[in-house]
Amino acid sequence: MEEALLHGTPLVNAKGETIDGGDVGQTGLLALYFAANWCPDCRAFQPTLNAFYEQANVSTQQLDVVFVSSDMDEEAQLAHFTNKHGAWWMIPRAAEIRNELRRKYGIRNGKDDVEVGVTHRNSGIPALVIVRRNGEVLDFQGVQQVERDGVQALATWQAQAKDQ
Incomplete structure (x- = not known):
């Protein structure tokens, strides 16, 4: 069995509970949500x-979401996560x-890309990257899929996960 992308990474929810990142995505799908509260497009997509x-x-539970913050400090990240996000992990x-995830998937935020070492761009924020548990990308266009197709996007991703 392939190792889970987030294995060994402690994740936290809005209640302060923690789990090992290897425990998310048990259904075969994982959504990595790259966003920041200072980003107007992120705030618009959040609801x-x-x-x-x-x-x-x-x-x-059919889809786990993990928030990958581009907020500028821990206080801003926690306020953003606890006040505006769903019942998922961070x-x-x-x-x-x-x-590392921003570099791996080429997610730029326009603020600290050079310091972080993001050298290529697949997406800006907000980005919803749909991956298998092992990190293999199924869809880089998760934001657009959710906006266009709503919950039907989940069925599309589930079919892709079975086909590949």
Whole structure:
């Protein structure tokens, strides 16, 4: 069995509970949500993602979301996460994997890209990158899919996960 992308990474929810990142994505899908509260587009997309998450997981957990913050400090990250996000997980600001994921997936925020070492661009923020548990990308255009297709996007990603 392939190792989970976030194995060994402590994740926290808005209640302060922690789990190992290897425990998320048990359904085979994981959504990495790259965003920041200072970003107007992120603030505009947030309610849509919250509604999508609730609909997608109404009867059983079908999709885990992990917040990868581009907020400028821990206080801003925690305020953003606890006040505006759904019932999902967050990578703590101090965890280096936060920047590793931005580099791996080419997510730029226009603020600290050089310091973080993001050298290529697949997306700016907000970005919702849909991956398998091992980190293999299924869809870089998660934001657009959710905005266009709503909860039907989940069925598309589930089919992609089975086909590949």
